Amino acid sequence: MTHSEENYLKAIFHIGKGGANEISTNAIAEQMETKPSSVTDMMKKLSEKNLVNYKKYKGVSLTSIGKSMALSIIRKHRLWEVFLVEKLDFSWDEVHDVAEQLEHIESEKLIDKLDKLLDYPKYDPHGDPIPDKNGNFKVIDKKLLSELSVNDKGICVGVKDSSSQFLKFLDKNKIALGDIIEVIDKEDFDGSFQLKINANSFNVSSQIASNLYVQITE
Amino acid sequence: MTHSEENYLKAIFHIGKGGANEISTNAIAEQMETKPSSVTDMMKKLSEKNLVNYKKYKGVSLTSIGKSMALSIIRKHRLWEVFLVEKLDFSWDEVHDVAEQLEHIESEKLIDKLDKLLDYPKYDPHGDPIPDKNGNFKVIDKKLLSELSVNDKGICVGVKDSSSQFLKFLDKNKIALGDIIEVIDKEDFDGSFQLKINANSFNVSSQIASNLYVQITE
DNA sequence: ATAAAGTTTTAGGTTTGTCTAAATTTAAAT
């Protein structure tokens, strides 16, 4: 598996949200920041290798082998992110690019030992689940903050947008995973939210609310 | 810098032992396990980029930029080796191939933080010095065990051959870096050595003796 | 000093992953 092949598998997995949906050539091209014609070339190759199901003009989906390879890369990516934050004091907005490189290192022993060093973490620094060796992971029942109603209460468990800008915004406003969030009021006019986060009052725009995941507690 | 370019710089550095000697195309080809014609191609490219001094038929040497890049890769390689042994419980014969991949990860911050995590090690698991950020490292005054005379005493500080076979042999015989070695007798006939290692008697072949570095203490 | 041997370079070809431009297929709109 080349790095490029791995990146395509990962992209297909992410676009399809892990399901077996048919993914369009254009969607992959956009995600990979490449051209549709390049995607077509690669799909032929991955199809040859039985990693994707591909029929001309009909989109692609991962085969079970392709899916388990994608999960293995995602596992590596997320474990490395935890390592960077926990052991090397990176902040959560700095880890992505480095993990993007580290995820391609080939060594099963390395990943097993890293997993152990980190004490078998279940989630990465952005709240995304880390698949185990067999590709299994718990999907926790989370909702976007924007879907909550007034008086709903929950724990902040993840971010949808994990861009550096958004993460830095959260840092600046002292919003972190694990925080307890309560919806005090919702403004119909602009979709903004009045919140209580860890006992402090907050007002966040709908943009923010639709990029924060919470686990409802009551 | 591509991985391949980095590997060539490293190879040239290793062949020339860090000096400014003129390195032959064939020597590089052998080290890189590739063909001389491929080396020529790459030397032209590296020369274009001012990383090597290259004149047709005359061999190459690293420019100062090329040398500092080679040192940076070696620094990364050796730091990762320490990480694998110290933090992930790899044994010293298992680290090379993985470090060979990890050395190409691009992130200054990653290496700075790794260096810190490991508490700024000066030597890798095979006793080779780790260059600092500026490419400086101490060359300790070591000799091959085979150069010692009867009654010489020293500390085992490194290996010349760091192949898995040799390292496993040392493990099996409980010879490790830091051990105190005394030459009891030398057999002229086959060049074998009678040693005392950490108070135990040992007999090693000339092959072994010429692949172990010791620092003489008296 | 010259032939033989060894080394290095050139010339031309391959694979991988990308691209642009043109052709084809599918989907949408009237």
Add this chain to the structure above:
DNA sequence: ATTTAAATTTAGACAAACCTAAAACTTTAT
């Protein structure tokens, strides 16, 4: 039901890094 628009694929090209075979240069040996 056609036409138009959008998505996708094909065709042909390019750079990187490698290869083989042949040519050119150096070195060695007589």
